[in-house]
Amino acid sequence: MLRYAVERLILMVPAFVAIAALIFLVIQLPPGDYLSNQILELKSQGDAAGAAKAEYLRKEYSLDKPVIEQFGVWLGVWPGPRGFSGLLQGDFGYSFEFKKPVADVVEYALGPTVLVNVLAVVAIYLIALPLGILAATKQYSLRDYTIAGFAYVAMATPGFLLALIVLVYANSWFGVSIGGLVDPQYAEAEWSFAKVQSLVAHLAVAVLIIAFSGVGSMIRRLRANLLDELRKPYVTAARARGISETRLLLRYPVRMAIIPFIADIGNLLPSLVSGSVIVSVVLSLPTVGPILVRALQAQDQFLAGFILLFAAALTLVGTVVSDLLLGLIDPRVRLGQGHER
Amino acid sequence: MNGVADVLTINKLSVGYRDGRQVRQILREVSFSVPQGKTVALVGESGSGKSTIATAVMGLLPKQRVVQSGRILFHDPNGEFETELSKLPDGAFQKLRGNRIAMAFQEPSAALSPVVSIGAMLSETLLMHERTSPGDARRRVLQVLAQVGFPDPEAAFKRYPFELSGGLRQRAMLASALICKPALVIADEPTSALDVTVQAMALKLLADLQDEMRLGLLFITHDFGVVANVADEVIVLRDGVIVEQGAMADVLTKPQTDYTKALLAAVPRLDGPPFELNTPHARGTAVQALSPVWKERIGPAPGTPLLELKDVSKSFTARKRGFVAADSDSVDAVLGVDLAISAGECVGLVGESGCGKSTLSKLILRALTPDSGTIRVNDGKGMVSVADLAGPALTKYRSRVQYVFQDPFASLNPRLTTEEIVTEPFVIHGIGDHRQRLRWAAALLEMVGLDGNMLMRHPNAFSGGQRQRIGIARALALGPDLLICDEPVSALDVSVQAQILGLLEGLRQDLGIASLFVSHNLAVVRAVAARVFVMCRGRIVEAAPTAELFANPRHPYTKALLAANPEPDPERKLDLAALMQGRASDPSAWDEPYRLKKGAKARYETVGEGHIVAVA
Numbered sequence: 035m036l037r038y039a040v041e042r043l044i045l046m047v048p049a050f051v052a053i054a055a056l057i058f059l060v061i062q063l064p065p066g067d068y069l070s071n072q073i074l075e076l077k078s079q080g081d082a083a084g085a086a087k088a089e090y091l092r093k094e095y096s097l098d099k100p101v102i103e104q105f106g107v108w109l110g111v112w113p114g115p116r117g118f119s120g121l122l123q124g125d126f127g128y129s130f131e132f133k134k135p136v137a138d139v140v141e142y143a144l145g146p147t148v149l150v151n152v153l154a155v156v157a158i159y160l161i162a163l164p165l166g167i168l169a170a171t172k173q174y175s176l177r178d179y180t181i182a183g184f185a186y187v188a189m190a191t192p193g194f195l196l197a198l199i200v201l202v203y204a205n206s207w208f209g210v211s212i213g214g215l216v217d218p219q220y221a222e223a224e225w226s227f228a229k230v231q232s233l234v235a236h237l238a239v240a241v242l243i244i245a246f247s248g249v250g251s252m253i254r255r256l257r258a259n260l261l262d263e264l265r266k267p268y269v270t271a272a273r274a275r276g277i278s279e280t281r282l283l284l285r286y287p288v289r290m291a292i293i294p295f296i297a298d299i300g301n302l303l304p305s306l307v308s309g310s311v312i313v314s315v316v317l318s319l320p321t322v323g324p325i326l327v328r329a330l331q332a333q334d335q336f337l338a339g340f341i342l343l344f345a346a347a348l349t350l351v352g353t354v355v356s357d358l359l360l361g362l363i364d365p366r367v368r369l370g371q372g373h374e375r
Numbered sequence: 376m377n378g379v380a381d382v383l384t385i386n387k388l389s390v391g392y393r394d395g396r397q398v399r400q401i402l403r404e405v406s407f408s409v410p411q412g413k414t415v416a417l418v419g420e421s422g423s424g425k426s427t428i429a430t431a432v433m434g435l436l437p438k439q440r441v442v443q444s445g446r447i448l449f450h451d452p453n454g455e456f457e458t459e460l461s462k463l464p465d466g467a468f469q470k471l472r473g474n475r476i477a478m479a480f481q482e483p484s485a486a487l488s489p490v491v492s493i494g495a496m497l498s499e500t501l502l503m504h505e506r507t508s509p510g511d512a513r514r515r516v517l518q519v520l521a522q523v524g525f526p527d528p529e530a531a532f533k534r535y536p537f538e539l540s541g542g543l544r545q546r547a548m549l550a551s552a553l554i555c556k557p558a559l560v561i562a563d564e565p566t567s568a569l570d571v572t573v574q575a576m577a578l579k580l581l582a583d584l585q586d587e588m589r590l591g592l593l594f595i596t597h598d599f600g601v602v603a604n605v606a607d608e609v610i611v612l613r614d615g616v617i618v619e620q621g622a623m624a625d626v627l628t629k630p631q632t633d634y635t636k637a638l639l640a641a642v643p644r645l646d647g648p649p650f651e652l653n654t655p656h657a658r659g660t661a662v663q664a665l666s667p668v669w670k671e672r673i674g675p676a677p678g679t680p681l682l683e684l685k686d687v688s689k690s691f692t693a694r695k696r697g698f699v700a701a702d703s704d705s706v707d708a709v710l711g712v713d714l715a716i717s718a719g720e721c722v723g724l725v726g727e728s729g730c731g732k733s734t735l736s737k738l739i740l741r742a743l744t745p746d747s748g749t750i751r752v753n754d755g756k757g758m759v760s761v762a763d764l765a766g767p768a769l770t771k772y773r774s775r776v777q778y779v780f781q782d783p784f785a786s787l788n789p790r791l792t793t794e795e796i797v798t799e800p801f802v803i804h805g806i807g808d809h810r811q812r813l814r815w816a817a818a819l820l821e822m823v824g825l826d827g828n829m830l831m832r833h834p835n836a837f838s839g840g841q842r843q844r845i846g847i848a849r850a851l852a853l854g855p856d857l858l859i860c861d862e863p864v865s866a867l868d869v870s871v872q873a874q875i876l877g878l879l880e881g882l883r884q885d886l887g888i889a890s891l892f893v894s895h896n897l898a899v900v901r902a903v904a905a906r907v908f909v910m911c912r913g914r915i916v917e918a919a920p921t922a923e924l925f926a927n928p929r930h931p932y933t934k935a936l937l938a939a940n941p942e943p944d945p946e947r948k949l950d951l952a953a954l955m956q957g958r959a960s961d962p963s964a965w966d967e968p969y970r971l972k973k974g975a976k977a978r979y980e981t982v983g984e985g986h987i988v989a990v991a
Contacts, residue, residue, distance in 0.1 A: 271486040274433050275473030275500040275551060285499075286488050364490050365535045 035361060035368055042357045046350050051109075053346040054121075058105045061335045061342075067097055068130040068333045095128060095336070108339065121343075127336025131329060136340050140322055144344065146215060147321040150240055151306045151348070155299065157245040158252055165249075166256030167288060173261060181253060188250030194312040197243050201316065204239075212239045213318045240317055244310045248302065256291060263287035289363060296360050300353030307345050380450060381408040382559045382591035383432065388445035388461075390427055390436070390615075401427050401440065402615040409559065411452055414585060414592040416606035416623070418599065420638075420868040421839070424615040425595045429561045432593070433478055434460060434468045451475055451558050452589075474504040477552035481564040483544035487536040493520070493547045494532030497554050504555050516554065523550045524580055541728070542573035546580070553584065559591045566601060570727035570895060572959050575939040575949045578604050597868060599642050600941030603627055604949055611635050624945040641873040642943050643898035645925060652902060653874070654881035655824055662886070664818035668806055669854035672775075675753045677719035681856060681889050682739065683758060684714040687748035688913075688976075689734055708734040710913035711748070711976035716857065718753070719887040721880070723904030723921070725897055725936065727960060731913040732893045736859045739891070740776055741769070752776075774804060777850035781862040783842035787834040793820070793845055794830040800852040819848040824878060840871035847878065851888075858882075858890040864899060876903055897940050901925055906985070909933045912962050914977050916969075919986035929988040931969055935959030967991075 069092045076085040092098055096107045096114045106112025108127065110120025119125045126136040169181040204212045211217065215236050220229040263269070264287050272282045311323035322341050329338040361368040388405045391398040402424045409415045419425045430436050432447055447460040449471070460468070480486035487496065497516040501507065507515070513532075520528035523546040536544055545565060552560050562581070566574040582605055585592050594605055602609055602623065609626040611619040611634065619632045630636045662669070675681055689709040708731045716722050726732045737743040739750060741761055751758040752772060764772050780786035787796055797819050798812040807815065817827030823844040834842055843863060850858055860879065864872040880903055882888055894900050900907055900921075907924045909917045909932065917930040928934050938950040939959075958964040962971035968990045971977060977989035 267480060267482060267485040268488045270430075270435060271478075271480050271548075271551075272488070273435055273472070274478040274480075276469050276471065276503055277473070277499065278469060278503065281503075285491070289490055290488070365492070366489055366537055369535065369538065 038361050038368055039358055042354050046354060050347065050350060053350075054109065054343055055105060057339055057342045057346065058108060059101070061333075061339055062101050062104075064333065066333065067335060069097055071333065072130070091128070091130070108336070121340075126340045129329070129334055129337040131332040131334040131337065136337050139325065139337060140341065140344075143320050143322040143325055146319065147307065147323070148348070150237070150244065150319065150321060151303060151310065153237065153241045154245040154248070154306050154310070155302050155352075157241050158248040158302070159295070161245070162249045162252035162256060163292070166253045166260060167283070169253065169257045170260035170264065170291075171283065178257075182257065185250040185253035185257075188246050189254065190250070191246060193243055193247060193310065194316050196246055197313045197316040200239065200243060212236060215240075215319060240313070240319055243317070244306060244313055248306070252295065256295065259291040259294065260287055263291045266290075293360065293364055296356050296363065299356040299359070300349055303352040304345050304349045307348065380411050380452060382411050382450055382452065383409040383593065384446075384448040384450070385428070385432070386446045386448070388428070388431065388447060389443040390424070390431055391441055391443050393439045393441060398441075398443075400443075400615060402431075404445065405612075405615070405617055406445075407610050407617065407620060409591040409593050410607075411558070411591050412585070412589040413607045414582075414594050414605050415608045415610060416602045417593060417595045417610050417612060418597065418602055418638075419612035420597060420870065422614070423612040425612050426563060427615075428612075429478065429563050429593070429595055432460060432561060433472060433476065434463065434465075449476060449559065453558065470504065473500050473551075473557075474555045475557050476559045476561070477555065477557040479545075479548050479552045479560065479562040479565045482568050483541070483548040484536065484568075486548060487544065487551075489535065489537050492533055492535050493539075493550075494534075496547075497551055500551060501554050516550075519550045519554050520547075522584065523547075523553065524576075525550075540573075541569055542577065545569060545573075545577055549577075549581065549584070553588070556588060557590070559593070560585075561593045561595070563595045564597070565594075567596070567598065571897075571939040571941075572727065572935055572954055574601075575941070575951065575954055578941070578949065579951055581605065598941065599627065599639060599869075599943030603943050603945050603947075604941050611638070627943055627945055638869060639943060641869040643873075643876075643896070643902045644942060644944075645898050645901065645937060645940055652877040652880050654877050654884060656881055656885055658822045658885060661818040661822040665815055665822075665854070667811070668801070668815060668852070672854040672856065675718040675755065675856070677717070677887055679718050679753065680715060680758065681718040681720075681753050682716045683749075683751045684712055684735075684739070685749050685751075687712045687714075687735075687738060687745045687750060689738060689743060689745050707731075707913045707974060709738065709745070710974075712910075712913075712915050713979075714908060714915065714918075716889050716891060718856065719883065719889050720906070721883055721890045721892055721904050723900035723907040724891055724893045724910060725895065725900050725907060726910035727895055727936075729912075730910045730960075732910055733861065734913075735910070736778070736861055736891070736893060739857075739859060740778060741772070770804070774800070774853040775856045777853065777855040777858055779843075779847055779850050779858055779860040779863045782866050783839055783846055784834075784866070786846055787842055789834050791833070792830065793832055793834070793837075796834070796845060797830070797848050797852060800849065804853065806853075815852070816848075819851055820845075822851060822882075823848045824874075838871070839867050840874060843867065843871075843875050844878065847875075847882075851882070855888060858888055859893070860890055861893045862895065863892075865894065865896065872899070879903060897925075897936055909936065911960055914962070914971070914989060916977070916989040917987070919983065923983055923986050927983065927986070929982055929986075931965045932959055 069088050073085050073088045076088060094115055096104050103112060107114035108120050110118050110122035110125070129136050129139045132139045165181050169178045172178050201212060204210050214221070215233055216229055217232045220232050223229055266287070269287050272286050307323065310321065311327060314321045314323045322344065326338060326341040329341065385408065386406050388402055389400065390402040392401050405428065407415065417425045417428060427440065431442060436442070442461050445461070449458045449460050494516055497519065498512045501512050501515055517528040517532065520531050525531040525543065525546060536547065539547065566577045569577060578601065584590070596602060606623040609621065609623050610617055611626065613634055619626060619630065619635045626635065627639065630639055687709055688707065688711055690705050690707045692705045712735060724732050724735070734743065738745050744762065750761040752761050761772065794813065794816050797816040801807050801812045801815065816830055820827050820829060825841060825844050834845065837845065864875050867875060876899065879890065883890060892900060892904055904921050907919060907921050908915050909930065911932045917924065917928070917933045924933070928937055935954050939954055941949060963973070965971070971991055975991065978991065979987045980990050981987050
């Protein structure tokens with residue numbers, strides 16, 4: 035198991051470098067960059083000083099160099115105009131759009147992004163797992179139909195629509211604003227018990243809205259998987275050994291049925307990050323999603339690159355977590371099928 | 376009750392299958408009992424209701440099946456009280472299951488959870504039923520593992536089912552049935568998924584344990600050979616009705632009903648007169664209809680060489696895992712094999728799972744390429760190397776060599792109609808238009824003994840035997856010269872098995888199609904093959920004309936296979952001495968001069984007319 039874990043961790047490094055290269059390449063694909071677009075514009079307006087400043091920035095960030103060299107400088111493995119100064123050294127580059135370092139732009143967005151999305155993943159599993167099991171164990175009962183119906187609606191409801199509805203009715207019925215991560219009155223306030231309370235409430239609403247459609251699809255798939263597993267001979271065999279129903283259910287078919295969902299943790303994160311952009315806008319959540327959209331539109335390459343890379347890092351961590359969990363739950367993964375220990 | 380008490384008494388049990396509002400009868404007034412310390416064998420073909428009896432006794436009938444009438448009584452010799460199982464509430468039944476009444480299942484790989492270790496599974500069962508300390512439970516588990524014949528119980532405790540061989544998995548299954556020292560064990564085809572040599576060991580083990588623990592054993596099987604080796608009493612079941620029951624020797628030697636007689640007659644045997652195959656002929660019109668496709672059949676004259684393998688080897692390297700290179704783990708799947716098939720000849724290839732017979736088939740099909748050695752085929756002008764075939768010549772070769780699969784349920788796509796299945800070869804090779812193909816498909820069905828108007832049906836509308844006929848029709852479509860039949864009857868009931876064997880033999884006689892008949896069952900091969908090759912661990916260990924091989928086997932492995940084949944004859948029990956404690960398929964355990972080292976090719980000695988045997 036230890037060797038398996040170490041292997042997974044070491045494998046992260048080349049995967050991360052490959053992803054970084056891919057992201058950089060994709061951002062470079064459209065012709066031009068933020069600065070050359072700006073220089074052209076400033077020149078046409080006759081603003082020579084502004085153009086010169088932009089030209090300086092271009093040199094400063096090696097945008098005049100070949101792509102491969104730019105990549106090296108960005109990573110921090112190739113000396114740029116300011117020596118080795120890239121991701122490895124903790125220099126995330128400069129956001130031309132926001133006119134400040136990338137680190138300053140994303141500083142207050144990364145934490146909430148991770149928090150909201152990780153909590154959404156946890157919420158999906160916590161809600162969908164019991165509901166899926168309850169539905170599958172009583173197939174074609176009222177319970178099953180109710181849960182399946184709920185799952186269907188949940189899956190088909192767009193997150194932003196739900197966010198809008200909740201936003202409007204929370205305001206008109208209860209007079210509460212659920213936008214942002216805390217009530218506006220606490221926004222600038224010192225941390226206090228009331229502020230934490232407000233944060234928890236806002237977070238819960240946001241997380242549930244983001245998790246909603248994920249819950250629906252997971253219930254449906256878990257129900258189908260579990261129904262398949264419940265028909266397997268090993269379930270009958272366990273019953274023939276006199277194992278009690280609850281124990282049997284959790285230890286045998288459920289354990290098998292959730293394997294694909296554990297493998298899914300890694301995939302769930304990025305789809306949540308990108309899928310929750312509109313919800314974030316609607317609820318004015320301070321996540322990186324809206325910033326990413328702006329950065330991509332403006333070809334703000336360092337900012338966009340950093341955010342994409344951050345999402346990729348989340349995915350990788352998610353993948354490793356799911357690999358390790360899989361190794362724990364499924365000995366075939368840990369030991370390798372058909373191999374001697 | 377005089378003398379021995381009955382642990383299980385079933386009295387006029389009727390079970391129905393609820394299908395919407397209708398109820399179909401699966402069991403009709405079945406009555407029998409299982410005495411303590413005795414084995415009752417329940418024999419019948421698929422669909423006879425024998426597994427329904429097992430699940431009814433265990434109280435595990437699927438929802439749609441309901442006990443309509445009758446009683447199931449369990450009499451526990453520990454405590455002398457009687458329980459009416461058919462009226463027992465769930466909670467009380469759960470306390471009996473696995474504890475006083477246990478069950479061993481057919482397919483251990485499916486009946487054991489892959490994610491629970493053997494030790495955990497056994498301890499769980501024990502702790503569910505008995506209050507005992509974890510240390511004591513562990514000791515009991517190790518004890519039962521040793522009892523069922525695990526050489527190293529400590530190691531087995533930690534193993535997962537996928538890490539064990541088929542034989543050991545079945546032992547783990549038995550251990551799970553025996554862990555609580557039950558009074559009654561129901562064994563549902565416990566050995567049918569095993570190789571014959573492994574099956575023989577398992578049967579012996581079961582008999583010993585039953586004796587030792589005074590178990591009442593209800594043994595469900597379709598194999599009369601197994602019955603002869605384990606049973607005290609036999610019950611023959613057909614369509615949910617008991618047609619015959621009595622002492623084992625009586626039923627096997629003096630069957631009273633026509634049904635039992637027919638079943639017994641359909642079992643291929645190792646000695647006595649060769650199996651009488653009923654070979655249907657008269658397929659002139661069908662052949663006529665197919666002549667546009669078949670006119671280009673090369674079909675070398677009968678008796679001339681068709682296919683020749685010389686010194687063919689193929690090894691596989693197990694995929695290495697991780698960065699740290701493990702020892703390269705190479706397995707010789709096929710090692711220095713010589714084999715020849717003449718046109719129109721049926722050659723048998725016998726061996727157990729993992730012996731390399733499937734790899735050999737794939738090499739002949741050119742689905743795999745040999746590492747060394749040559750495979751040559753007669754293309755009508757002379758012998759050409761299969762490896763050198765390319766373009767149209769390869770396409771031609773592919774149409775000349777066809778494959779009949781083992782499992783007729785898995786080898787036909789359930790979403791296609793019979794027409795689509797049988798005409799697919801024509802579509803792939805671009806032969807004929809739609810109307811012609813339809814006509815040919817009807818002719819092919821007729822040729823294999825099915826009705827031409829069944830073309831629109833899907834495979835699930837057919838029985839196992841009919842499906843296998845469809846598979847054969849598909850293989851015949853392009854007019855092959857060689858059929859590779861990979862265990863074509865092992866998934867079928869005996870009576871159906873005999874029909875399919877007859878069909879294949881008839882096709883050979885009428886159409887001159889040669890076949891390589893791959894099987895683990897020597898008695899089946901004896902019924903159809905002219906010559907037999909015995910294969911073990913990638914090598915041919917013995918080859919001879921069929922009569923010679925069975926009259927005069929030389930190689931220890933051949934002898935072990937013969938000894939392990941259970942015969943439906945109470946006078947001829949399994950000869951376990953020849954099985955060398957299950958090491959018969961290990962070349963390094965064979966006596967001199969047969970002993971072979973890993974990776975060493977065998978040398979062949981001629982011991983009779985066409986009879987060769989492998990020596991070191």
